[in-house]
Amino acid sequence: MPIAPPGALRRLIDDVGPVDAIGVEERVAKYATRSIKKKSKLFGLKLAVSMIDLTTLEGKDTPGKIASLCRKAITPHEGMDVPSTAAVCVYPAMVKHAKKHVTGTTVKVASVATAFPSGQAPLKTRIAEVRAAVGDGADEIDMVINRGAFLAGELALVQDEIAQVVEACGDATLKVIFEASELETYDNIRAASFLAMRVLRPGDFIKTSTGKTSANATLGNNQVMIEAIRDFYLDTGVAISMKPAGGIRTAKQALHFLIAIKETLGDAWLHHSRYRFGASALLNDLLRQIEKERTGAYQAPYVFSDATEGY
Amino acid sequence: MASRLPITKTPKCYVGGAFIRSESGRVTALHDAHGNFFANIPQCTRKDLRNAVEAAAKAGLGWAKRSGYNRGQILYRLAEMIEARSAEMAEAIALGGASDAAAAKEVSASIDRLIHYAGWADKFAQVLGSVNPVSSPHFNFTVTEPMGIIGVIAPDEAPLLALVSLIASAITGGNSVVALASQSQPYPAIVLGEMLATSDLPGGVVNILTGQRSEMLPTFATHEHIRALSGVANADERKQLKLGAAESVKRTRLQKSEDAHDWFADSAQGVHEIRELIEFKTTWHPIGA
Numbered sequence: 001m002p003i004a005p006p007g008a009l010r011r012l013i014d015d016v017g018p019v020d021a022i023g024v025e026e027r028v029a030k031y032a033t034r035s036i037k038k039k040s041k042l043f044g045l046k047l048a049v050s051m052i053d054l055t056t057l058e059g060k061d062t063p064g065k066i067a068s069l070c071r072k073a074i075t076p077h078e079g080m081d082v083p084s085t086a087a088v089c090v091y092p093a094m095v096k097h098a099k100k101h102v103t104g105t106t107v108k109v110a111s112v113a114t115a116f117p118s119g120q121a122p123l124k125t126r127i128a129e130v131r132a133a134v135g136d137g138a139d140e141i142d143m144v145i146n147r148g149a150f151l152a153g154e155l156a157l158v159q160d161e162i163a164q165v166v167e168a169c170g171d172a173t174l175k176v177i178f179e180a181s182e183l184e185t186y187d188n189i190r191a192a193s194f195l196a197m198r199v200l201r202p203g204d205f206i207k208t209s210t211g212k213t214s215a216n217a218t219l220g221n222n223q224v225m226i227e228a229i230r231d232f233y234l235d236t237g238v239a240i241s242m243k244p245a246g247g248i249r250t251a252k253q254a255l256h257f258l259i260a261i262k263e264t265l266g267d268a269w270l271h272h273s274r275y276r277f278g279a280s281a282l283l284n285d286l287l288r289q290i291e292k293e294r295t296g297a298y299q300a301p302y303v304f305s306d307a308t309e310g311y
Numbered sequence: 312m313a314s315r316l317p318i319t320k321t322p323k324c325y326v327g328g329a330f331i332r333s334e335s336g337r338v339t340a341l342h343d344a345h346g347n348f349f350a351n352i353p354q355c356t357r358k359d360l361r362n363a364v365e366a367a368a369k370a371g372l373g374w375a376k377r378s379g380y381n382r383g384q385i386l387y388r389l390a391e392m393i394e395a396r397s398a399e400m401a402e403a404i405a406l407g408g409a410s411d412a413a414a415a416k417e418v419s420a421s422i423d424r425l426i427h428y429a430g431w432a433d434k435f436a437q438v439l440g441s442v443n444p445v446s447s448p449h450f451n452f453t454v455t456e457p458m459g460i461i462g463v464i465a466p467d468e469a470p471l472l473a474l475v476s477l478i479a480s481a482i483t484g485g486n487s488v489v490a491l492a493s494q495s496q497p498y499p500a501i502v503l504g505e506m507l508a509t510s511d512l513p514g515g516v517v518n519i520l521t522g523q524r525s526e527m528l529p530t531f532a533t534h535e536h537i538r539a540l541s542g543v544a545n546a547d548e549r550k551q552l553k554l555g556a557a558e559s560v561k562r563t564r565l566q567k568s569e570d571a572h573d574w575f576a577d578s579a580q581g582v583h584e585i586r587e588l589i590e591f592k593t594t595w596h597p598i599g600a
Contacts (some may be wrong), residue, residue, distance in 0.1 A: 297533035297559060298361050301368070 006153030009047060009191060010196070012282035013200040016194040016231075019186035019224055025207030028219035031259045033047070045290050048254040049082050051272045053110050053243065055089040055115075055280050057211070063097040066090060070101035077287050085283065086272040087140060091116075102188060110140035110175070114165060115301070117179070117210035119144035123161060130168040140173040141165070142278075144210060145192065147182045155195055163199040173241055175205035175276075178225075183213030186224045193228035197240050203273065207243040211278060226264045233265075245278025251289040254282055256270070322350050322497075324357070324521055325504025327366030328514015333522070334358050341498060344408035352497050355522035357530035363489045363518040364536050367460045370515025371487035375457045382483065383432030389510035390425035393418065393503075400502055404471055407496040420575050421475040427580050428479040435484065443593070452597040455589045457485030458562070462531045464524070464542030464552075466566075469574040470496035471503065476574060477541055478517055480584035485538065487516045487553045491528075527554060535559045539588055543568045543585040564588070 005013065036044055054073045056065065066088075066239045073085040087108040090098050098109045111133040115121035121129075130141055143165050149157045166174055176196045183189050193206055200206075206225055208217040222244045229240050242261070248254055254277060261269050269275050291299045322341075323330035333339075335358070338351035353359075357462040374382070393400060397418045404414035436455050443451040461481040465474040481488050492500030504519045520527065528548055531540060532555020539562035540552055549565050556563045564587045566572060573579065 297358075297535055297555075298364070298530065300536035303535070 002223050004269055005151075005188065008153040009150070009154050011187070012155060012191045012195065013187045016191055016228070019190050021186050024186060024220055024223050028223050028260065029117070029265070031219060031256045034259050036255055036259070042290065042293050044255045044258050045251055045286050045293070046082055046288060047069055047270060048251070048277065049076060049260060049274050049286050049290075050086060052085040052283055052286075053087045053089040053245075053276050053278050054085045054283060055211070055245070055278050057089070057112060061091060061094055063094070066097045067101055068095045070098055070107065072283070072305060073107045074102065074105050076283055077291075080287065080290065082287065082290060085251075086276055089142065089278060092138070095133050095136040095138045106244075107151075108139040109137060110131070110142055111136075111138040112142040112144075112210075113138075114143040116142065116144055117212035119146055120148075123164070126161075127164060127168050132164055134168070134172045138172055140175060141169050142175040142177055142207060144177045144179060145196070146221055147179055149232075150183070150188075150192060150195075158192075159199055162196055166199060166201065166204070173204055174200065175207045176200065177207045177210055179210055179213060180208045180221040180225075181213050186221070187222045189221055190228050193225050194232065197228070197232045197238070200238075200240055201236050203241060205241040205243045205276065207245055207278065207293075209244075209246045211246030213246075217244035217248055217278075219260060222257060223260055223264065226261060226269075229269075230265055238270070239274065241274045241276070243276040243278055248279050249281045249285060251282070251286045254279075254286065315501050316477060320350060322352050322521075323504075324353050324355060324359070324501070324519055326363045326515075326518045326520070327370070328508065330508075331359070331580040334362070339522075343406050349406060349498070352521050354526075355520040356526065359520055359522075360456065360489065360527060360530050360534065364460055364534060365544065366515040366518055367487040367489050368518070368536060370513050371457075371460060372460060374513060375485040376489055376517045377485075379433035379436060382485065383429045385511045386425050386429035386432060386479065386483065389507065389512060390422045390429065391468045392506045392510045393422050393425070396502075397422070400471065400499065400506075403502045403591040404496075406498055407470065417469060417472050418430055421455075421472045424472065424476055424557060424580055425479055428483040428585075431585060432483050432581055436575070438582055439586055439589070439591075445595075448598050450598045451593065452596070453591050453593045455484065456592050458588055458590055459486060459538040460536055461486045461488050462534070462537040462540045462542075463488050463490035464531065464540065464544060464565075465490060465493050465500070465529070466543035466568055466572070467493045467495045468572070471499040472574045473543070473572075474500055474503065474519075476579055476584075480580075480590050481541060482512075482516060484585045486539075486588055487518075489518045490520065491524065491531065492540075492562065493517055493522045494522070494524050505594070532556060533559055539563070539589060540565065542566070545569060549575055562588075 073088045087110045089110040092111050095111045113129045113133045114126035178192045287304050288299045333353040335356045335357045337354040339354045341352045343349045343351045400418045401414040441453045445451040463477045532552045541564045543566045545568045
């Protein structure tokens, strides 16, 4: 059992309501039992492609690798009827390289900022990083929250920092990463969702994880967050978007997440402006399954170009 | 003392180093030679085959990288495992109606076959590779490479020996295998899976499915990731397999089920069997004037 949350966090949880953890687990287990075949499967697969933030976040990223990533995002597979991905997601230093390649296409440039993935840098530095990325042409900023402060109950500080990043973003869309695995409980994830949503603009995102820790996006924490989005929307009329990231590698998983969205938030969220996948390997698995639907034959992975692997 | 409740075994397929039921949940009742119910055998589907191919792909890279010497050691270890449980394996074969003597003979032959290929594992590359004389200043040599994932389709006759022969010739060369066991006598293949699990062979290098040939063969034929098909099939099946193989550009090595085939013969084993399931790579290396 995690230790009891500090007073301020406890009061926030009481305010937004706790999560029935067993109920959530049972609910999401049901998503894996839906039978999605043929036309609806193809629809889901293509929709998932259009929702991907094709990501490379490695120390060894180079401008050349970013160029290849962008080409893959614009045309996932030559001669195949699939949409472009929603965005490419890169480190701030790579934004200007990415921007060059995607200008004139529908693909946006997202950049992680605010001392990703730990967030452990002075606020001034984090804000400067956001401004630099936006200045280089980033359309979207993925920030991490200050988990240490959140768990210590310094909620005003956390919320204040998010608000300052919102301001620094200007016209850029903001995605707030909670690093759900470090928040430890569903109650905390729900509380953090509300804390962030109260200072976000319509169309901004909340996001599960950085993909840099052992535990990543799960159907469970996705469910807690989309239910928070639903409750917040019903309360305020403000539609916040959602992005699970990390660990979603297969088309089947992606379909399960889409089912969760369809059944919790409805069709309005089945669009890349409202829902994204932070992923890299997922794209090729989706292409594989789309090609399988077309030809009827299971495909070998090596006929699809590598987005980021293989360097 | 009251008599014990019978503890019956649920036969399962060996895929990715784990024992699985079919994803479909379907089973086929298996009867012994006297018509008594023996057990329910999984009736695998194309999705089970797809999953097995994924497992084979995952394990195949590491297996191909191992030294021939190490692959030989592991094949030898597999032979040891069957030897230690040969009585159990003979019973599994006798279930299909073979006499005790014939079953024991098939088990021995299967073990010997593994020993045979264990010996070849670190030698076939030298025998099949070559340094080629060329009339230019190049060092020209040919080396062997595994093909990748091999689909093995086992016949009904010699349900263990044929399966072992087809699997061993494929994995000796560094390939990984997805095998479809004999449809009428799948139980020896189930027991083989249990022995593979204790043999140091990395999980996923050999995957064994049971089920209906008519359901599984179309997917064996068309799956793009399977690089070759090795086994025994009738005329209709061969046609179907070859058409699918042409579409997905895979090699076929199909023996005719209408021909008599002596799996016990010396000619049923050897380096020529390994050669059928490897690729050759020839390299030109400049050596100066």
